[in-house]
Amino acid sequence: xxxxxxxxxxxxxxxxxxxxxxxxxxxxxxxxxxxxxxxxxxxxxxxxxxxxxxxxxxxxxxxxxxxxxxxxxxxxxxxxxxxxxxxxxxxxxxxxxxxxxxxxxxxxxxxxxxxxxxxxxxxxxxxxxxxxxxxxxxxxxxxxxxxxxxxxxxxxxxxxxxxxxxxxxxxxxxxxxxxxxxxxxxxxxxxxxxxxxxxxxxxxxxxxxxxxxxxxxxxxxxxxxxxxxxxxxxxxxxxxxxxxxxxxxxxxxxxxxxxxxxxxxxxxxxxxxxxxxxxxxxxxxxxxxxxxxxxxxxxxxxxxxxxxxxxxxxxxxxxxxxxx
Amino acid sequence: xxxxxxxxxxxxxxxxxxxxxxxxxxxxxxxxxxxxxxxxxxxxxxxxxxxxxxxxxxxxxxxxxxxxxxxxxxxxxxxxxxxxxxxxxxxxxxxxxxxxxxxxxxxxxxxxxxxxxxxxxxxxxxxxxxxxxxxxxxxxxxxxxxxxxxxxxxxxxxxxxxxxxxxxxxxxxxxxxxxxxxxxxxxxxxxxxxxxxxxxxxxxxxxxxxxxxxx
Numbered sequence: 348x349x350x351x352x353x354x355x356x357x358x359x360x361x362x363x364x365x366x367x368x369x370x371x372x373x374x375x376x377x378x379x380x381x382x383x384x385x386x387x388x389x390x391x392x393x394x395x396x397x398x399x400x401x402x403x404x405x406x407x408x409x410x411x412x413x414x415x416x417x418x419x420x421x422x423x424x425x426x427x428x429x430x431x432x433x434x435x436x437x438x439x440x441x442x443x444x445x446x447x448x449x450x451x452x453x454x455x456x457x458x459x460x461x462x463x464x465x466x467x468x469x470x471x472x473x474x475x476x477x478x479x480x481x482x483x484x485x486x487x488x489x490x491x492x493x494x495x496x497x498x499x500x501x502x503x504x505x506x507x508x509x510x511x512x513x514x515x516x517x518x519x520x521x522x523x524x525x526x527x528x529x530x531x532x533x534x535x536x537x538x539x540x541x542x543x544x545x546x547x548x549x550x551x552x553x554x555x556x557x558x559x560x561x562x563x564x565x566x567x568x569x570x571x572x573x574x575x576x577x578x579x580x581x582x583x584x585x586x587x588x589x590x591x592x593x594x595x596x597x598x599x600x601x602x603x604x605x606x607x608x609x610x611x612x613x614x615x616x617x618x619x620x621x622x623x624x625x626x627x628x629x630x631x632x633x634x635x636x637x638x639x640x641x642x643x644x645x646x647x648x649x650x651x652x653x654x655x656x657x658x659x660x661x662x663x664x665x666x667x668x669x670x671x
Numbered sequence: 672x673x674x675x676x677x678x679x680x681x682x683x684x685x686x687x688x689x690x691x692x693x694x695x696x697x698x699x700x701x702x703x704x705x706x707x708x709x710x711x712x713x714x715x716x717x718x719x720x721x722x723x724x725x726x727x728x729x730x731x732x733x734x735x736x737x738x739x740x741x742x743x744x745x746x747x748x749x750x751x752x753x754x755x756x757x758x759x760x761x762x763x764x765x766x767x768x769x770x771x772x773x774x775x776x777x778x779x780x781x782x783x784x785x786x787x788x789x790x791x792x793x794x795x796x797x798x799x800x801x802x803x804x805x806x807x808x809x810x811x812x813x814x815x816x817x818x819x820x821x822x823x824x825x826x827x828x829x830x831x832x833x834x835x836x837x838x839x840x841x842x843x844x845x846x847x848x849x850x851x852x853x854x855x856x857x858x859x860x861x862x863x864x865x866x867x868x869x870x871x872x873x874x875x876x877x878x879x880x881x882x883x884x885x886x
Contacts (some may be wrong), residue, residue, distance in 0.1 A: 422722070438721055500835075535857065626851065627799050628798070628866055641724065641725045643723065
């Protein structure tokens with residue numbers, strides 16, 4: 348028998364909105380309650396029959412969804428997005444991102460590694476075991492959701508690229524193609540393409556995902572298709588979308604928002620209720636929930652978005668107020 | 672206006688009645704003023720405002736506050752540029768709509784967004800500069816709204832005009848509030864700032880003309 352160890356980072360089931368597709372899951376879980384479930388880094392779960400049936404991607408492995416992380420609805424996750432390439436309004440990406448051509452897709456791997464090259468998306472994904480993980484998602488704008496991603500550890504990709512010993516960071520770039528991302532009225536001049544990056548130990552952490560699916564289906568364009576990053580303990584803008592390039596570097600790579608507004612956004616951008624944004628507090632967040640009258644519910648923001656048990660050691664000895 | 676001689680037999684057009692013009696304009700202002708709030712209310716109860724309805728309500732109310740504020744500021748420049756003096760008669764209505772939108776904008780923030788949690792609201796007003804600016808603008812509009820009546824205009828005499836120059840400060844604070852709120856997307860705040868600057872420039876230009884020449 349496998350014993351489920353509850354973690355501090357688990358979200359109590361009372362906190363979250365279910366999606367209709369997940370309603371059957373409750374019955375299923377009820378039936379299997381006696382069997383017990385495994386907890387893998389606070390994100391493990393029993394096999395999910397009905398969930399699995401929802402058009403799985405080829406190569407989808409055993410889904411891992413903890414019973415106590417109930418996600419936001421598909422509609423919430425796919426119609427309230429920040430993806431400035433398709434407009435700065437929250438609904439713009441869902442209206443305009445259909446123009447993004449995701450097939451074929453090539454990802455350039457370069458910099459300090461043994462296996463640089465241009466990889467087809469399939470070659471990038473296929474060797475990995477695809478799994479489903481439900482993560483909290485905390486935007487720097489102080490709203491949050493719970494999202495059932497589908498993907499694989501970024502560590503897989505990094506290990507296959509074999510970074511040199513001098514590589515200490517990995518940088519990412521989003522596709523920049525004004526043909527597919529036409530400027531409508533006006534677009535902020537924030538230095539396209541969008542860039543992000545992680546320290547290598549953050550990138551190798553098992554919570555860090557390459558995501559190509561949502562709710563067991565292919566990732567919608569507005570959510571960063573065909574391949575995006577998810578770093579659940581950092582503000583959402585770190586989790587770069589529609590990735591076309593991955594570069595291993597020795598020095599901290601420049602990232603879009605930290606370059607644009609260095610006083611407001613740092614390289615690390617770890618979720619931290621004690622480090623306020625210069626213009627607003629980060630101590631609490633609006634959990635988006637359409638079933639509520641006003642469409643959300645306030646909740647306290649957790650240090651490292653509730654993943655402190657897993658990742659706090661990465662920042663031991665660092666002044667997180669300085670390295671925000 | 673004379674009947675058009677080019678169209679023989681055409682019914683002579685009724686001479687434009689200035690009072691009628693103002694009445695029409697006022698009706699239009701009421702319609703434009705009430706439409707957004709009606710639309711927002713209906714959409715809210717139909718759950719038609721997207722995933723974050725409160726954010727949308729607050730943003731739309733904020734934009735309309737600025738539209739009415741800038742429209743009120745535009746009355747005198749329009750009057751100067753066109754010589755249509757009677758337009759001054761709609762300024763109070765436009766200004767009061769600006770104040771009404773500022774109030775419901777603040778109430779939506781305080782009630783629907785912050786759920787009237789006073790400690791959070793006070794912290795916001797104190798610590799978040801965009802809220803400080805917006806709140807200051809709203810507070811400045813209160814004396815303007817209060818003294819907008821005929822009685823107060825009479826009582827304050829010359830001082831009324833000086834007091835109501837605060838509208839420029841309030842509008843400036845409103846634009847600043849908008850500027851500081853956005854993340855990178857400064858297009859509309861810039862449009863608002865340039866509009867306000869343009870209106871101010873027209874006013875200054877006419878003011879200079881009126882000044883007596885110094886010897």
